[in-house]
Amino acid sequence: EALPPEILGPRDFKILLIGWGSTYPIIREAVEIVGRDDLAFLHFSQVYPLYDGAKPLLDQAEQVIIIENNATSQLGKLFKLHTGVEIESKILKYNGLPFSVEEVAEKLGKKVK
Secondary structure, eight states, X not given: OOOOXXXXXXXXXXXXXXXXXXXXXXXXXXXHHHOOTTEEEEEESOOSSOOTTHHHHHHHOSEEEEEESSSSOXXXXXXXXXXXXOOXXXXXXXXSSOOOHHHHHHHHHHHOO
């Protein structure tokens, strides 16, 4: 049994951000700063087993960006393993410090199409 992720934002999104764990408040606030009405945030509080209903959400998006506090995109690898979908656009931080809201908002501004 897998816990479903929480989705914040419009259900008719074009851009989907994915995060997990402690990135939640940072990404949520960065989304507000970016202020796009075609952007949604999918937050996983449980990453394994991966929620079965995640793949249709990935397929719906024109652009998927994963945001993780690790060097190897661990959740991104789980998505590839369990759904076959490779998330190519990543914002990773692995220097031992947490993300800041401003940092995520700035990087999103550069990545969103």
